[in-house]
Amino acid sequence: MSELDVAALLAHPANGGLEVVVGGDAVWEQVCSEASEDGLATTERTLAILTGPPPSTTWHLDALLRRLHTRGYTGLALPAAAVVDPANRAVAQRIGVVVLRTAHPAELAKACWELLEGRDALALGYVRRVARTIEYRASGLGDLLRHLAGGIGHGVALVDAAGVLQQAGEPLPDALHARIDFGGWLDLVPDTGAGAAASVRVDSERRRGLRLVIHGRGLDATHLRALGTAAEVAMPAVAARILIDEVVEVSEASRASSLLGEFLEHRGRQDADVEERMRAHGWSPEGHHIGFRLLERDQTDTLDLLSLVGRELRALPVAAHATTRGHGVTGWLTFTQAPSPAQVERAVRSLREVHQAVGEHAAVATGIGSASSGAAGLYGTLIEATDAARIAVGREATGWFLHIDRLGLDQLLMASTGSDTFLPAATSLLAPLSPELLATLRAYLDHESQLVATAAALGTHRNTVSVRVHRIQDLLGVDLTDPDVRLALHLACRALARASGPG
Template sequence: MSQQLDLPALLAHPANGGLRAIATTPAAAAARSTAVVPWRDVMVDSSESRLPFDGTDSLAIVTVDPPLTSWQQDALIRRVRDRGYRALAVPNADVFTPGSRVLAERLGLTLLHADDPMMLAKACWELLEGRDTLTLGYVRRVAQSIEYHANGLADLLRHLSASVGHGVALIDAQGVLLEAGGTLPKAVHKAIDFGRWLDTVTVSDGAAASARVDSPSRVGLRLTFFGTGLSTLQLSALAVAAEVAMPVVAARILIDEVADVNDAAVASGLLREFLERRDSRDAELEQRMLDRGWRTTGYHLGFRVIGRTRVDTFQLLRFVTRELAALPVDSHAATSGRGVTGWLSFSAPPAPSQVENYVTALRGLHAAARRAFNVAAGIGSLESGSAGLVATIDGASDAARIAANRSATGWFVRIDTLGLEQLLLSWTENDTFVPAAESLLAPLITRAPDLLETLTAYLDHESGIAATADALGLHRNTVSTRIARAQELLGLDLSDPEVRLAVHLACRAVKP
């Protein structure tokens, strides 16, 4: 035989006939499965008496049940061991008495149970001599899994894992994106070479075979089959299986992304329509929101994440949605403008401590996002009802605009911590306010830009003539004349506090 037969590898074989180790205790059985010395060969027959006498360091597979009496079991164990065999696999091995199990351990004979001894024999042959058969078996299982309709990428991975008989994961250099059939150990992930087309690794925590996913939209992905006890032969076969499955996975990624982009566009449009209607009720709109799971009743805490430079909003949405899934609360998010708008919903008013915990969680989400995106984030205040949902999103948007210029706060601002002046200044950056400000100040913008500059400085200095004159290097009379002329052109009375505030904000909005 060209290979040795390894018990961990045999236990990891997906078609090993229901193999498991038998010992005095379950813990001893688990320990023995990793401590057994590899066997050089395997012998199969219908009874112990028909086994070859030269079974040195080999595995014996007997297709009939062991005897029921203790003395007969002891005799069977001694005869098998006397012929040199190191392990005995039989159906219904659980009938071995505790005394017989102790005897087997003392003699160095590993007892194994097999639901189907002939299937176990085939698995042994594949691991010893049938490399091509083992590979083709994995490839056939991959093909069988593809025959089933998959409802998305996660469902496809579940089909692959169930068919192939090992854990499967879609990974990138940062971690596991999706997995099925088990949990990929961190040590195994760390050992994988992301630069190779095919790669196999074995560490103390497990082993894996992976193939690079050739996806035009998602670079740096690998499809990985993993498990414990996998031999070099099995890993080589699984690498081929991963390569065969990879195009299907890549196609599924593309299909899902097209569906996700379309769904994101629908969600973005629905959110925009809701915010534009503001306080007006629309039964049809509210029903569409409910169909998406967006409740307008209850209590809401809005947040907004915006790009400080150009960002891929769809990828940002994907990241935010994945992070929100870890929070034990009803959460929603949609692309909006150059960022992502979202909110947390509560059926009952949360305690202040709960709100603080969720704000902290959203701060953590923003910190994690900044490792991949240049973004700022704002948090609204807790509000109730449909109008409250609009209000908290508006507040989060204002806070995010301020956060984009606040390095001292880590590009993160909570609306409840801001003063009125800061909110008003952020409001001047609103897309609807800027055109209105330009219209209000049009006579100065087009005909007298020097008057606009003086008026802006005048309002910035709390309507102080002397302070304005000093700031601009003008005579006080000149400032007084210009302010009077500006009021005349605008047709406004700056002695009215509300008018003065509106003009001041408009000046700030159009200021270059």
């Protein structure tokens, strides 16, 4: 049997302006609403709602309370005009009758009925409110949640196991969030002090473990079930909104990405159509640009990466553009005047900060191009950034961050070893060497054939390095004092290193 108490009535959004005059822990199983006392028959555990004029004197109210108590009523709701003096309160307390006042007795009676008998009506009322909120156009998920919270009259939140993602209305208490079960479809958390919550799973392709929560205080089981229904009905709207937001984001990114692709295909040559479309997109080929590219070092979603990067770029004090390209994000900073070396330095530093901020959420390698002007310059700096990013993937020592201006030789080496024929040759040349000897050879050549520096880099004794160098010469049948041999082997080492790393 369903029951009703003061807290449940107070929690009802349409309780007729309820005021508790004399509180108590009475629990009601029935409600009897009558215009006068005569209609209130003998009963038990019942709330009486007097819709007619209240007793005209304090002693009449005394007597009314007593008679209702004798007839089995444990609560009396009076019209708002009723005068309740301290002695009336004392009598009510002594005989255990809760006294309420309401500006709209009929509305209170309806609320009681909904809570007690009309569980479905209560749920239907909420469903109607949800439907009304959907009618209003929402500009985004946050907007939709605000509409829902306003319409339902309770706090609404979108959460995952870690916490609240977005919410509207009364904030969701952490203690309540902690009690939500993320396993099932519908979850009802009864009120044990921190409030009650009804939540349903929100199915989203890109984000798992989301739940839509409707919560409030003083909600009894009936009320909570109704809110559960409201959440179930509201969920598709929320899921759809998430999807719409995602689609908008994806289509935006894909348009930008294909535009950038076309621009890069023209290799910096003038193309009126592409440039026109770039301008329409807010990308101006004029001016001075510093390109950058962030490459994923793991399986991060490219769109997620773009939104992370976008958020950081918006904080920069220069015009910045970015879009997805392949498994990474390509973008550039634009200056109207040629940037001074100090400005370039500052821009690189802020891009490094972007790289670090993004790095907290996703493993990335970032390359930065040099500053150049015009459409050709933009092409150039983007290509440089792409190359730099490829190299940065192998540069843990620099924090997976590389600025092309610091590159020079690496770039030359990249160009010369990038051909399709070089790699097999280099592989077969170095095939006799064990990984240990290969590492030793690479370090030896990197450190200008100096035994001491190589030993320090490898963390071994220089005699060990000396022995290994002799073994390498024996295995490969070469003379490492010959500059041509050294150059050839150095290139081969680079090519293998590149081939083994991502790029």
